[in-house]
Amino acid sequence: MCIAGGRIHDLQGAGSKTFGATAPTLSAQHVSTHDHLFFEGDARDRIYIVESGWVKLYRTLIDGQRQIVGFANSGSILGIESDGHYSNSCEAITDVIIRPIPAIRINGICKNDPALADQILRQIARQLGAAQSQLATIGAQSAEQKLATFLLSIADLCEVNHDREFDLPMRRGDMAEFLGLRLETVSRKMTEFQRRGWIKLTSLYHCRFLQRHVLEQLAQGGEADTGVALRAC
Amino acid sequence: MCIAGGRIHDLQGAGSKTFGATAPTLSAQHVSTHDHLFFEGDARDRIYIVESGWVKLYRTLIDGQRQIVGFANSGSILGIESDGHYSNSCEAITDVIIRPIPAIRINGICKNDPALADQILRQIARQLGAAQSQLATIGAQSAEQKLATFLLSIADLCEVNHDREFDLPMRRGDMAEFLGLRLETVSRKMTEFQRRGWIKLTSLYHCRFLQRHVLEQLAQGGEADTGVALRAC
DNA sequence: AGAACCGCTTGATTTCAGTCAATTCGATTA
DNA sequence: TAATCGAATTGACTGAAATCAAGCGGTTCT
Numbered sequence: 264m265c266i267a268g269g270r271i272h273d274l275q276g277a278g279s280k281t282f283g284a285t286a287p288t289l290s291a292q293h294v295s296t297h298d299h300l301f302f303e304g305d306a307r308d309r310i311y312i313v314e315s316g317w318v319k320l321y322r323t324l325i326d327g328q329r330q331i332v333g334f335a336n337s338g339s340i341l342g343i344e345s346d347g348h349y350s351n352s353c354e355a356i357t358d359v360i361i362r363p364i365p366a367i368r369i370n371g372i373c374k375n376d377p378a379l380a381d382q383i384l385r386q387i388a389r390q391l392g393a394a395q396s397q398l399a400t401i402g403a404q405s406a407e408q409k410l411a412t413f414l415l416s417i418a419d420l421c422e423v424n425h426d427r428e429f430d431l432p433m434r435r436g437d438m439a440e441f442l443g444l445r446l447e448t449v450s451r452k453m454t455e456f457q458r459r460g461w462i463k464l465t466s467l468y469h470c471r472f473l474q475r476h477v478l479e480q481l482a483q484g485g486e487a488d489t490g491v492a493l494r495a496c
Numbered sequence: 497m498c499i500a501g502g503r504i505h506d507l508q509g510a511g512s513k514t515f516g517a518t519a520p521t522l523s524a525q526h527v528s529t530h531d532h533l534f535f536e537g538d539a540r541d542r543i544y545i546v547e548s549g550w551v552k553l554y555r556t557l558i559d560g561q562r563q564i565v566g567f568a569n570s571g572s573i574l575g576i577e578s579d580g581h582y583s584n585s586c587e588a589i590t591d592v593i594i595r596p597i598p599a600i601r602i603n604g605i606c607k608n609d610p611a612l613a614d615q616i617l618r619q620i621a622r623q624l625g626a627a628q629s630q631l632a633t634i635g636a637q638s639a640e641q642k643l644a645t646f647l648l649s650i651a652d653l654c655e656v657n658h659d660r661e662f663d664l665p666m667r668r669g670d671m672a673e674f675l676g677l678r679l680e681t682v683s684r685k686m687t688e689f690q691r692r693g694w695i696k697l698t699s700l701y702h703c704r705f706l707q708r709h710v711l712e713q714l715a716q717g718g719e720a721d722t723g724v725a726l727r728a729c
Numbered sequence: 730a731g732a733a734c735c736g737c738t739t740g741a742t743t744t745c746a747g748t749c750a751a752t753t754c755g756a757t758t759a
Numbered sequence: 760t761a762a763t764c765g766a767a768t769t770g771a772c773t774g775a776a777a778t779c780a781a782g783c784g785g786t787t788c789t
Contacts, residue, residue: 322629325717326717328637328717343624344621371614373606373617374610381604384605384620386524386615388620391576391627392578393575394627394628395555398563402674404674415768442635443748445748450768476670483557483559484559638775669736679736680738684739687739710730
């Protein structure tokens with residue numbers, strides 16, 4: 264099966280030709296929160312361009328452990344890392360609108376559709392860079408540093424508003440599975456960040472930076488000084 | 497600077513036209529062990545195709561922590577994840593022969609050189625898949641599982657010979673920086689794997705599988721049973 | 730030969746994050 | 760308003776890997 268619950272709906276007439284004259288012809292589709300676009304191992308019959316909303320991409324190990332390998336929102340292309348079969352599962356974490364592209368178009372795409380191919384090449388390069396950054400985060404940072412890095416990068420994707428406020432569209436457990444932590448650890452650190460006055464959670468899924476520079480220092484591998492001036496030495 | 501020690505040598509006449517009629521014109525170059533092809537942040541003036549030998553790709557955090565984001569050998573394309581500037585440093589861990597491709601060719605490559613573009617697209621997709629697998633390894637596995645996964649995948653890249661023997665071209669510290677562990681932990685686990693009769697180190701950089709299935713079970717998230725039969729229950 | 734160096738191994742101890750368990754919070758429904 | 764359910768928080772305890780430190784073995788340099 265490819266779509267859990269079969270709740271993907273065609274949106275005839277919704278935003279078309281986003282990707283130029285050679286763009287795909289399939290119409291945009293709607294996916295509800297918690298529905299899957301595809302599962303790891305499914306035959307890859309199409310790739311998807313996200314038009315709005317958020318999805319998570321993850322892998323499941325045999326012992327049930329899961330690893331989220333990325334979150335994706337508007338502009339992301341899904342399914343390009345695989346060949347024949349999807350190598351990740353993909354679940355909507357908000358309501359999502361996607362535009363499918365038949366996989367058949369991918370073979371020899373450079374000859375047949377150079378505009379789309381360039382688009383895909385840029386996207387996949389960006390995703391590879393992001394995956395490598397995430398490797399550095401997961402492999403070389405402490406829980407505290409991981410969370411700081413995560414908040415900054417998610418805020419970046421969400422475009423922080425004038426109040427330094429941004430969405431946190433995923434659950435604590437998703438954050439944990441992305442960062443290689445447990446949700447209890449994420450929860451504790453979020454609480455600690457608040458207690459120290461670095462962030463303010465206006466709701467579970469809404470966050471505001473109070474001391475962004477402290478998080479940036481943490482993320483870059485420095486010590487958090489909480490405003491205490493460093494003495495020259 | 498781009499090449500530490502300036503020890504990259506042109507190899508005029510060495511293997512040419514590996515990548516079809518539209519292949520790059522620059523000649524192959526030799527890089528000695530421990531020399532750098534490029535550093536994180538350098539202007540990306542070219543990408544490279546590895547023709548022989550091994551390199552490591554890594555990032556350095558401000559506090560000096562390093563994360564190896566990948567090892568690459570024959571057939572790999574280096575520098576494609578970046579745009580304008582290299583996002584990783586690249587160091588030869590053995591003597592290496594590479595073929596450079598001027599970055600200028602990359603823009604609009606689909607129109608100008610579709611054969612090379614298809615090649616790059618396949619390579620980058622493979623690298624993204626590998627990076628995501630590595631995320632799952634680093635984020636969701638124990639030290640023991642990480643090492644089992646690593647040995648299996650490196651053996652795969654090296655092509656195990658008839659004696660189930662394969663090269664381990666990197667140092668313990670490199671393995672550690674790749675797996676998000678400390679070199680002491682890698683050393684301990686390697687010793688433990690040997691003591692349990694799963695592997696035999698014929699030298700520091702040469703390994704033989706004795707009980708490959710145990711490692712495979714470990715890597716997939718199961719318990720290691722060391723040959724003791726499981727009772728049906 | 731001796732000294733110095735480098736990478737690896739091994740041991741003792743500490744610590745950060747994981748585990749297990751209880752409780753709270755918030756949204757939805759009866 | 761009470762009941763229910765899922766998600767998040769909080770607490771007590773444990774354990775796996777990090778840290779700190781010493782020693783080993785091979786290679787290179789004087």
